[in-house]
Amino acid sequence: MPPKAKRPCRQPMCPGKTLDFSGFCDKHIHLAVGWSKPDRGTAEQRGYGWQWRKKRAVVLERDRHMCQCENCKGRRLPASEVDHITPKYMGGSDELSNLMAINSVCHQLKTQKESAAARR
Numbered sequence: 001m002p003p004k005a006k007r008p009c010r011q012p013m014c015p016g017k018t019l020d021f022s023g024f025c026d027k028h029i030h031l032a033v034g035w036s037k038p039d040r041g042t043a044e045q046r047g048y049g050w051q052w053r054k055k056r057a058v059v060l061e062r063d064r065h066m067c068q069c070e071n072c073k074g075r076r077l078p079a080s081e082v083d084h085i086t087p088k089y090m091g092g093s094d095e096l097s098n099l100m101a102i103n104s105v106c107h108q109l110k111t112q113k114e115s116a117a118a119r120r
Helices: 050-062 104-119
Strands: 079-085 097-104
Touching: 050 079, 050 097, 079 104, 097 104
Parallel strands: none
Antiparallel strands: 079 097
């Protein structure tokens, strides 16, 4: 397999190339504040192993692969993800009654709203 190609530096007018995740070359790497790759661990380490994948399949089947969120307001959107109704950091569990099928866009919006509320 050939090596990964270098990308242009994110700094405007910089001729440098990089393989760094931040997109900045060695000369401008100091501008990469906030661009560090989060060390989240693997899916299994975060609690999303084979047992989660089985529950996910059950929830999607139960909800007929349709989004169950409140934001859809009666629209019938296809769901491809499963979300915790009460987030785990707020004491929610992986019980089937706390899980719902959700569209990826709705999931992103719900997660952003919960994250903003948690910061207050």
